[in-house]
Amino acid sequence: MTGVEEVRVAPVALHRLEPLLTPERVERLEAYVATARDLLASRTVWNVNSTARGGGVAEMLHTLVAYAAGTGVDVRWLVVGGDADFFAVTKRLHNRLHGVPGDAGALDAAARATYDATLVRQRADVLARVEPGDVVLLHDPQTAGLARDLRDRGAFVVWRCHVGLDEHDAWTREAWGFLRELVEPAHACIFSRESFAPDWVDRRWLRVIPPSLDPFSPKNSDLDEREVARLVHRDGLVVEGRPLPTAGPVVLQVSRWDRLKDMAGVLDAFADHLDELPPDAHLVLAGPETTGVADDPEAAEVLAECRERWRSLPAAARARSHLVSVPMDDLDENARTVNALQRWSTVVVQKSLAEGFGLTVTEPMWKARPVIASAVGGIRDQVEDGVSGVLLGDPRDGAALAAAVSSLLDDPDRREAMGRAAHQRVRDHYLADRHLIQYVELFAQLVGEG
Ligand code: UDP
Numbered sequence: 001m002t003g004v005e006e007v008r009v010a011p012v013a014l015h016r017l018e019p020l021l022t023p024e025r026v027e028r029l030e031a032y033v034a035t036a037r038d039l040l041a042s043r044t045v046w047n048v049n050s051t052a053r054g055g056g057v058a059e060m061l062h063t064l065v066a067y068a069a070g071t072g073v074d075v076r077w078l079v080v081g082g083d084a085d086f087f088a089v090t091k092r093l094h095n096r097l098h099g100v101p102g103d104a105g106a107l108d109a110a111a112r113a114t115y116d117a118t119l120v121r122q123r124a125d126v127l128a129r130v131e132p133g134d135v136v137l138l139h140d141p142q143t144a145g146l147a148r149d150l151r152d153r154g155a156f157v158v159w160r161c162h163v164g165l166d167e168h169d170a171w172t173r174e175a176w177g178f179l180r181e182l183v184e185p186a187h188a189c190i191f192s193r194e195s196f197a198p199d200w201v202d203r204r205w206l207r208v209i210p211p212s213l214d215p216f217s218p219k220n221s222d223l224d225e226r227e228v229a230r231l232v233h234r235d236g237l238v239v240e241g242r243p244l245p246t247a248g249p250v251v252l253q254v255s256r257w258d259r260l261k262d263m264a265g266v267l268d269a270f271a272d273h274l275d276e277l278p279p280d281a282h283l284v285l286a287g288p289e290t291t292g293v294a295d296d297p298e299a300a301e302v303l304a305e306c307r308e309r310w311r312s313l314p315a316a317a318r319a320r321s322h323l324v325s326v327p328m329d330d331l332d333e334n335a336r337t338v339n340a341l342q343r344w345s346t347v348v349v350q351k352s353l354a355e356g357f358g359l360t361v362t363e364p365m366w367k368a369r370p371v372i373a374s375a376v377g378g379i380r381d382q383v384e385d386g387v388s389g390v391l392l393g394d395p396r397d398g399a400a401l402a403a404a405v406s407s408l409l410d411d412p413d414r415r416e417a418m419g420r421a422a423h424q425r426v427r428d429h430y431l432a433d434r435h436l437i438q439y440v441e442l443f444a445q446l447v448g449e450g
Helices: 014-020 023-039 056-070 084-097 109-129 147-152 170-183 225-232 263-272 299-311 315-319 331-344 359-366 398-409 412-429 432-448
Strands: 004-006 044-049 074-080 135-139 156-161 188-191 206-208 238-240 250-254 282-288 321-326 347-350 371-374 390-392
Touching: 004 109, 014 023, 014 056, 014 432, 023 432, 044 056, 056 074, 056 359, 056 432, 074 109, 084 109, 084 170, 109 147, 135 147, 135 432, 147 156, 147 170, 156 432, 188 432, 206 432, 225 331, 238 299, 250 263, 250 331, 250 359, 263 282, 263 299, 263 321, 263 398, 282 299, 282 331, 299 321, 315 321, 321 331, 331 359, 347 359, 347 398, 359 371, 359 412, 371 398, 390 398, 398 412
Parallel strands: 044 074, 044 135, 135 156, 156 188, 188 206, 250 282, 250 347, 282 321, 347 371, 371 390
Antiparallel strands: 004 074, 238 321
16 A cells, blocks of 8 residues: 555544543543543544554554544544555664664665655645644654644644664664654654653653553453454464464463564573473464564564574474464454453563563553563563563573563462552553543643644
8 A cells, every 4th residue: 555544443432441440530531531622623633654453553543543533532543655665764764763773774865765755645645634723643753754744734743653762872863863854843742751752852842651552442352261262273373383272371472573572582482491381381472464564564574584493493392382373354353363362371471672662561461461571661661570570681581581481380379460460550551541631631732832
């Protein structure tokens, strides 16, 4: 897809959340909804990103747009497409914002020309829809290049960055050097953590807003055991390994096929320390079908690398590890399958080398699964080490990962306590009411200052 497409999302009433909130939270939310209705009565709030499916941003937009629309606010979602060259440049930006080169390409004038060439095609289409006074949320590097024109059009422009590295290095500085000129025209910026923001971002207009999840979406809603079993054991999911086990503890990582998620590192840690784990423990690595995520050009390559790695393992490790590719043709079914895998697993790991936030941590936490995850980026905000999960200080330390897995698999009481604390943590901090309130606060300030 190379044009602009609108994603239609059916409104969902915010009341649905109320049973999960304290009366104080319900009251606060109602007050903000009233403010939003006044403030946005004659405006549209636009979200613009580069994929309707796969990955955390699309996941979050599906639910937030639905809830926002449910309040009566006119909220829309546009997806700007691009060609392979455009996504090669934006993936390079994505990688370098996480401190790794990604590929050998440069972020030079030629890369900028490639980036601009795609956005020039989208610009007119986006501008034709947006009215002066509207609020536009541009998500991630893929859409930053629209900020200046939208501002000139008279819109309030917010650039939201979902990625980042806690400590800046030469790679992040290169990426930020590319993005600075594109981002600066935005009226405000949102980051998932403050440390991700480069120092030239105007602190008065920087907001820290972490993502949230929806407990009622197909990704997170309750599933009974039979449904879990049906989804997990249906044909066609496993691309390497035997059919998924029907007994014994399961260690799961769910991620896009992105090197920064280090699926291969999880596989190595499992295989290298197989003897330290219970003899009936299995590892499942699950990611989306690689043709399914439009703005992620490296996925097929990364999955192929993992398959190669799996094939080179000793037979004992191969017998107990499984690579799963979850079909993307039916998004609800994809979400329910991930949901089922998370509920079915004994321990969930997220061995990311860098992570903007990590909904794949939030989701199992909501399901009261004990999570073992790298102490990087937004994961550090979600998991309180030893309480609502386990944090690994060195994301590359496979031995430490295996030791943490082994210790949790041996201790059902600790797993249960951790799962309970994890669920409560998500309930307290990562539901849509907090998220929408933070948006309304920002919009009120933006519109208030004209
Ligand atoms: N996801 C999915 N199907 C898959 C793999 C991942 O729906 O096969 C979802 C996952 O459940 C989560 C999102 O993709 O909601 C990933 O978001 P996260 O913030 O963890 O990382 P990102 O992919 O944005 O880097």
